[in-house]
Amino acid sequence: MFLRPTALLSAALLGLAACQSAPSGAPVRQVKSIGYGSVTVYPNYAELTVDAAFTRPKLKDAVAEVQGVVDQVLTLSKRYAPGPNDVRVSSTSSNKEFDYVRGKQVFLGFNSTQSVTVRITDLRRLSPYLEELLATRINRIKNLTYGHSLADSLRREADVLALTDAAKTADKMCGALKVRRGAVLEASDASSPESSREEWSTSADIELYGKGFGGRGFKTSPELLHFNSVCSLVSALE
Numbered sequence: 475m476f477l478r479p480t481a482l483l484s485a486a487l488l489g490l491a492a493c494q495s496a497p498s499g500a501p502v503r504q505v506k507s508i509g510y511g512s513v514t515v516y517p518n519y520a521e522l523t524v525d526a527a528f529t530r531p532k533l534k535d536a537v538a539e540v541q542g543v544v545d546q547v548l549t550l551s552k553r554y555a556p557g558p559n560d561v562r563v564s565s566t567s568s569n570k571e572f573d574y575v576r577g578k579q580v581f582l583g584f585n586s587t588q589s590v591t592v593r594i595t596d597l598r599r600l601s602p603y604l605e606e607l608l609a610t611r612i613n614r615i616k617n618l619t620y621g622h623s624l625a626d627s628l629r630r631e632a633d634v635l636a637l638t639d640a641a642k643t644a645d646k647m648c649g650a651l652k653v654r655r656g657a658v659l660e661a662s663d664a665s666s667p668e669s670s671r672e673e674w675s676t677s678a679d680i681e682l683y684g685k686g687f688g689g690r691g692f693k694t695s696p697e698l699l700h701f702n703s704v705c706s707l708v709s710a711l712e
Contacts, residue, residue: 502659502710502711503653503710503711504659504708504709504710504711505644505647505648505655505708505709505711506644506706506707506708506709507640507641507643507644507647507706507707507709508640508643508664508704508705508706508707509635509636509637509638509639509640509641509642509643509704509705509706509707510636510639510702510703510704511631511632511633511634511635511636511637511638511639511702511703511705512632512635512700512701512702512703513628513629513631513632513635513700513701514698514699514700514701515622515628515698515699515701516696516698516699517597517620517621517622517696517699518595518597518622518623519593519594519595519597519620519621519622519623520593520594520597520600520618520619520620520621520696521591521592521593521594521617521618521619521621522591522592522594522615522616522617522618522619523589523590523591523592523615523616523617524547524589524590524591524592524607524612524614524615524616525587525588525589525612525613525614525615525616526540526543526544526547526587526588526589526590526611526612526613527540527585527586527587527588527613527614528540528543528585528586528613529571529582529583529584529585529586530583530584530586531583531584532583532584533568533584533586536568536583536584536585536586537566537568537586539586540566540586540587540588541566541588543610543611543612544563544588544590546610546611547590547607547610547612548561548563548590550603550606550607550610551590551592551603551607554592554594554596554599554602554603555592555593555594555595557593557595559593560592560593560594560595561590561591561592561593562590562591562592563588563589563590563591564588564589564590564591565588566586566587566588567586567587567588568584568585568586568587569584569585570583570584570585571583571584571585595623597696620696620697620699621699622699625701628701629701629703631701632701632702632703633663633665633703633705635703636663636665636703636704636705637661637705637707639705640661640705640706640707641707641709644707644709648711653711653712654711654712655709655710655711655712656709656710656711656712657709657710658707658708658709658710659708659709659710660706660707660708661705661706661707661708662705662706663703663704663705664704664705664706665702665703665704665705
């Protein structure tokens with residue numbers, strides 16, 4: 475695993491304020507700062523979902539055809555993803571399918587769909603797996619996502635780097651103002667969980683039409699993942 479932690483210099487600050495009261499009643503002077511931390515790694519797994527869907531005049535024929543393709547996908551996937559939880563199968567869904575022809579609703583048949591979600595933990599095997607997968611009669615590959623199994627730990631490491639950076643920024647400000655930084659009064663994580671998740675995953679979508687395909691393509695060589703954090707710090711001034 476490639477790991478490159480970096481603490482980015484902060485851009486934030488500060489104000490001397492009287493936001494709290496000391497026991498004597500005198501206001502407590504404060505310094506406020508913001509720090510940034512980042513940890514960069516290579517992903518160590520890829521996850522994708524495969525759809526098999528068919529529309530046939532009889533429901534049993536549509537279900538049987540879907541099941542045949544799913545069985546083929548499962549046999550193939552378990553060779554590349556042998557872990558006990560690496561392959562997950564959804565339940566089969568079926569419904570009637572209609573189209574509009576010359577302004578009239580026309581019954582096309584019964585549609586049956588089933589999905590298989592696969593996690594590949596050896597990224598060197600992703601390309602050959604996709605090649606074999608595309609040779610089957612699947613209808614769609616979606617949500618190809620790269621991630622890291624230690625994402626929570628890496629995020630916490632970025633938090634520590636951000637907090638350290640915020641403390642260094644506060645010390646620099648105090649040095650410039652010829653004052654001393656005292657006890658920490660407050661520390662908080664100012665990162666957004668929603669935006670952070672996008673920083674360590676990328677997704678793609680590809681639909682298959684016979685021998686052709688459309689939709690958004692995907693990369694089999696993933697980029698580096700960045701776990702970023704922003705922390706704020708409030709310290710007393712002595």
